[in-house]
Amino acid sequence: MPHNHCHISPRAYHAALGGNASYEVAKSLRMRCRGAEGKQAPSFVQVPCDIAERDSTCGRFPLIEPVEKQCRFAGGNGDTMSRLIIVSNRLPVSLDAQPDGSYALRQNVGGLATAIGPYHSSHHDCLWVGWSGEDPADHTPEEIEAIRSTYEENRCIPLFLSAEQVAGFYAGFSNNTLWPLMHDFSHEAVFDPGTWETYSHVNQLFADALAPLIRKGDTVWVQDYHLMLLPNILRQRFNNISIGWFLHVPFPSPEIFRSLPQSREILKGVLGADLLGFHTVDFVENFKSCVQQLLDIETDDAGHIAVDGGHTATVDAFPIGIDYNLYRRTTRSSLARAMRRGIEEQSGKRPGRHHDTSLSAESSAAAEAATKSGSWWSHHVHEELPELTLAQSAMFGKDSKPNKVVVSVDRLDYTKGLPERLRAFERLLEKYPEWIGHVTYYLLATPSRGDVETYQRLKQQVDQLVGKINGRFSMLAWTPIHYITRSLPIKPVCGIYAAGDVALVTPLRDGMNLVAKEYLACHDGRDGALVLSDMCGAAEELGEAFIVNPYDIEMTCEALHDALEISPEESTRRNRAMQARIKARTAGTWCAGFLDALLQVSNPGLDDKRLRMDQRNTLLEQWAKADRKLLLCDYDGTLTPLVRDPDHARPTLELRALLSRIGTEPGVDLAIVSGRSHAIMDQWFGELPVNLVAEHGAWRNDYNPKGRTWVRAENMPDPQDWQPKIEAMMQESVNRVPRSFIEHKADALAWHYRASNQRSAQREHDRLIRDLRETCGGMGLMVMENSKIIEVCPLTTSKGHAVSPWVSSGDYDFMLAVGDDTTDETMFAAMPEDAWTLKVGAGMTKARSRIASATALHRLFGYMIAESEAGKAEKGK
Numbered sequence: 110m111p112h113n114h115c116h117i118s119p120r121a122y123h124a125a126l127g128g129n130a131s132y133e134v135a136k137s138l139r140m141r142c143r144g145a146e147g148k149q150a151p152s153f154v155q156v157p158c159d160i161a162e163r164d165s166t167c168g169r170f171p172l173i174e175p176v177e178k179q180c181r182f183a184g185g186n187g188d189t190m191s192r193l194i195i196v197s198n199r200l201p202v203s204l205d206a207q208p209d210g211s212y213a214l215r216q217n218v219g220g221l222a223t224a225i226g227p228y229h230s231s232h233h234d235c236l237w238v239g240w241s242g243e244d245p246a247d248h249t250p251e252e253i254e255a256i257r258s259t260y261e262e263n264r265c266i267p268l269f270l271s272a273e274q275v276a277g278f279y280a281g282f283s284n285n286t287l288w289p290l291m292h293d294f295s296h297e298a299v300f301d302p303g304t305w306e307t308y309s310h311v312n313q314l315f316a317d318a319l320a321p322l323i324r325k326g327d328t329v330w331v332q333d334y335h336l337m338l339l340p341n342i343l344r345q346r347f348n349n350i351s352i353g354w355f356l357h358v359p360f361p362s363p364e365i366f367r368s369l370p371q372s373r374e375i376l377k378g379v380l381g382a383d384l385l386g387f388h389t390v391d392f393v394e395n396f397k398s399c400v401q402q403l404l405d406i407e408t409d410d411a412g413h414i415a416v417d418g419g420h421t422a423t424v425d426a427f428p429i430g431i432d433y434n435l436y437r438r439t440t441r442s443s444l445a446r447a448m449r450r451g452i453e454e455q456s457g458k459r460p461g462r463h464h465d466t467s468l469s470a471e472s473s474a475a476a477e478a479a480t481k482s483g484s485w486w487s488h489h490v491h492e493e494l495p496e497l498t499l500a501q502s503a504m505f506g507k508d509s510k511p512n513k514v515v516v517s518v519d520r521l522d523y524t525k526g527l528p529e530r531l532r533a534f535e536r537l538l539e540k541y542p543e544w545i546g547h548v549t550y551y552l553l554a555t556p557s558r559g560d561v562e563t564y565q566r567l568k569q570q571v572d573q574l575v576g577k578i579n580g581r582f583s584m585l586a587w588t589p590i591h592y593i594t595r596s597l598p599i600k601p602v603c604g605i606y607a608a609g610d611v612a613l614v615t616p617l618r619d620g621m622n623l624v625a626k627e628y629l630a631c632h633d634g635r636d637g638a639l640v641l642s643d644m645c646g647a648a649e650e651l652g653e654a655f656i657v658n659p660y661d662i663e664m665t666c667e668a669l670h671d672a673l674e675i676s677p678e679e680s681t682r683r684n685r686a687m688q689a690r691i692k693a694r695t696a697g698t699w700c701a702g703f704l705d706a707l708l709q710v711s712n713p714g715l716d717d718k719r720l721r722m723d724q725r726n727t728l729l730e731q732w733a734k735a736d737r738k739l740l741l742c743d744y745d746g747t748l749t750p751l752v753r754d755p756d757h758a759r760p761t762l763e764l765r766a767l768l769s770r771i772g773t774e775p776g777v778d779l780a781i782v783s784g785r786s787h788a789i790m791d792q793w794f795g796e797l798p799v800n801l802v803a804e805h806g807a808w809r810n811d812y813n814p815k816g817r818t819w820v821r822a823e824n825m826p827d828p829q830d831w832q833p834k835i836e837a838m839m840q841e842s843v844n845r846v847p848r849s850f851i852e853h854k855a856d857a858l859a860w861h862y863r864a865s866n867q868r869s870a871q872r873e874h875d876r877l878i879r880d881l882r883e884t885c886g887g888m889g890l891m892v893m894e895n896s897k898i899i900e901v902c903p904l905t906t907s908k909g910h911a912v913s914p915w916v917s918s919g920d921y922d923f924m925l926a927v928g929d930d931t932t933d934e935t936m937f938a939a940m941p942e943d944a945w946t947l948k949v950g951a952g953m954t955k956a957r958s959r960i961a962s963a964t965a966l967h968r969l970f971g972y973m974i975a976e977s978e979a980g981k982a983e984k985g986k
């Protein structure tokens with residue numbers, strides 16, 4: 110390395126390319142990396158020292174780090190920092206070639222990019238590996254390098270697959286074999302040994318692409334049915350990483366899955382993961398049955414599967430959500446509003462506009478812009494209408510029936526139940542002719558997999574059905590179905606959702622179905638009825654919808670009729686319940702929840718007693734049903750993560766808001782049961798609607814909006830009699846162990862050593878414990894070992910004792926106690942059998958369940974609040 114150059118770290122490299130460095134540094138880095146020979150990224154990056162130093166000194170970020178830690182994405186250098194590597198068939202971004210030969214990045218839409226994309230963008234050490242969508246045969250080596258480099262600047266590692274590989278792996282085995290089988294369409298499945306071979310090979314190629322990136326301790330999260338062999342390939346190659354796998358489609362019963370000639374290989378492939386996630390508990394059960402029947406391996410109720418070679422895989426359900434606020438916000442955009450207004454005018458929902466059958470100039474122009482080309486729109490709205498028909502006169506006010514809009518948004522796929530849905534709509538017009546002229550169906554069906562014959566046939570079938578229904582029922586001024594077969598951007602789609610009085614979401618089989626959730630988010634706080642198939646995961650969460658069997662045309666027709674007739678008050682009430690739930694269970698909480706669970710199952714200290722999804726659902730059900738609820742929460746390490754300086758653990762505004770929210774739920778008594786001094790508790794929580802227990806039970810303060818009073822426990826020794834002596838002993842330890850200190854409380858003293866050198870602190874810890882125990886025995890005091898802290902407090906104090914008046918009052922039909930350290934064990938022991946007890950983090954415990962972190966607890970509280978909201982909406986409150 111030239112002496113006037115220096116190495117910079119991958120973190121600094123990303124920060125620089127992410128706009129955090131000066132132009133000169135960024136340019137220098139880019140040139141350096143593009144110049145690298147071969148496909149492999151350079152293992153470190155050099156920049157001229159003067160530029161790097163100037164950037165560092167102007168406070169952008171620390172550019173210069175020790176040379177031995179420096180590499181780009183490559184692993185294998187002993188760096189043990191754990192990172193997340195996401196692997197999916199497609200990357201979350203695509204590239205568009207620009208006239209100047211460069212490539213511009215475009216964000217992909219779709220559930221996966223929306224759900225995990227934010228995690229990837231906000232974590233600067235997170236990588237994403239996937240197929241670039243490019244065939245290397247179509248590009249020069251320079252273009253390939255430019256494509257690779259543009260992706261890598263965004264922490265995406267692209268794979269280049271030939272057309273032949275794509276045909277076998279993607280179109281072939283993934284979409285023509287696994288897709289139909291997973292969706293219970295075994296009659297559509299093609300069994301071809303050739304595509305299986307390519308699928309296996311491409312899974313190996315993904316492993317090859319990952320190999321140079323993986324470092325000890327990394328987490329690799331594999332996505333979906335395209336990569337079902339990859340988890341086990343990775344397990345065979347690396348024994349020091351955590352592997353997760355999530356299936357975004359349904360998992361079928363053994364009767365269907367066993368028809369796949371490679372069913373056993375596929376099961377063994379995914380069982381290489383530590384955690385296997387599915388959308389619903391039903392899919393988990395199907396998977397477990399397949400493992401039992403096809404591999405003869407037992408599974409237990411906790412979802413553990415003991416695989417050969419001592420590896421244990423765990424299966425659980427993680428229902429995916431949407432970015433609720435994105436849809437809610439986008440619905441308010443001017444383009445979405447114009448789209449909605451346009452549909453309402455065109456369908457006659459907005460009287461006055463429709464007479465001349467043209468949109469207002471403003472709506473028309475904006476809707477055109479929204480749909481980009483807008484041809485479908487102008488075609489329908491600029492028709493000349495020479496005469497009024499019977500239906501038209503009904504439409505324009507002579508008849509009291511209000512005009513309504515039905516919407517649906519799908520990919521044109523045989524799993525979506527489009528022909529069945531169209532028949533149900535036709536049946537509605539037949540059976541309830543009063544809807545003729547009054548209901549308009551906006552059917553957005555984006556064609557996909559157009560090179561596959563089944564999809565071509567489906568498209569023809571849907572085209573014909575739409576034509577038949579329109580031909581049969583159309584009036585001069587009214588067309589029953591507006592059929593759009595293009596892909597529309599999110600803004601007009603939100604406009605379509607918002608315009609819909611009814612959304613018809615009736616897939617024959619679907620893993621989750623996000624359309625149902627998106628429709629509800631676009632109707633935030635409003636009316637609008639959802640007709641939903643019971644064959645999709647979403648039906649488990651959206652029970653207030655009109656649930657139908659999508660194969661039952663008569664039932665769907667009746668549900669559609671009821672949905673069209675529902676009062677705005679009733680549909681708003683139903684929506685409020687569903688919206689509360691999907692607002693709390695977003696794409697972000699899904700991603701975090703899966704990663705929390707993966708952390709738990711990969712860590713032997715955290716895996717036992719993991720709160721599974723079915724248990725969490727039971728907890729939420731019991732919470733929602735209960736009238737009087739008791740929540741007992743420890744503070745440090747439970748409601749907030751542990752930090753070095755106890756003063757820095759003060760509650761954030763978000764935590765205070767969460768505590769206020771849950772503390773004011775009707776029927777809820779919330780108590781923070783902490784070892785903190787009552788002075789601190791008063792300062793941090795005094796204004797919140799919560800009961801407080803301080804100093805491990807020595808002090809108690811029940812919430813009273815008129816003013817708080819602290820009550821000291823009885824029969825405690827006078828602190829003056831013991832604190833000077835104990836303080837002197839602790840002071841000796843402070844003198845010996847740098848950065849240790851004493852925390853003073855009214856009735857306790859604590860020696861803290863978290864910030865100290867742990868080896869010397871441990872020696873001192875052992876000595877101090879021994880001396881304190883000898884001294885405290887006869888003084889009515891006890892010595893407690895806690896998290897990097899030794900505490901002395903009165904023998905009579907205990908959290909269990911402090912909470913017993915609440916617990917034994919008999920007032921509550923739901924009780925939950927949460928804690929993280931040894932002092933919380935007395936509280937767990939005081940809880941009755943049917944109470945919920947949760948330990949946060951690792952360690953021996955009497956608690957019956959365990960969760961990973963304080964953040965996971967916040968999420969659980971969020972779900973509990975949402976459940977209460979849903980319950981209130983259901984009761985019409």
Ligand SMILES: O=P(O)(O)OC[C@H]1O[C@H](O[C@H]2O[C@H](CO)[C@@H](O)[C@H](O)[C@H]2O)[C@H](O)[C@@H](O)[C@@H]1O
Pocket residue numbers: 743744745746747750751752753754755756758782783784785786852859861862863895896897898900930932
């Ligand atoms: O009962 P808790 O609410 O869990 O309180 C227990 C002790 O918490 C505090 O110490 C702990 O948290 C500190 C901040 O994260 C950390 O630095 C320390 O190492 C932990 O032991 C508090 O300072 C103590 O008074 C509490 O007894």
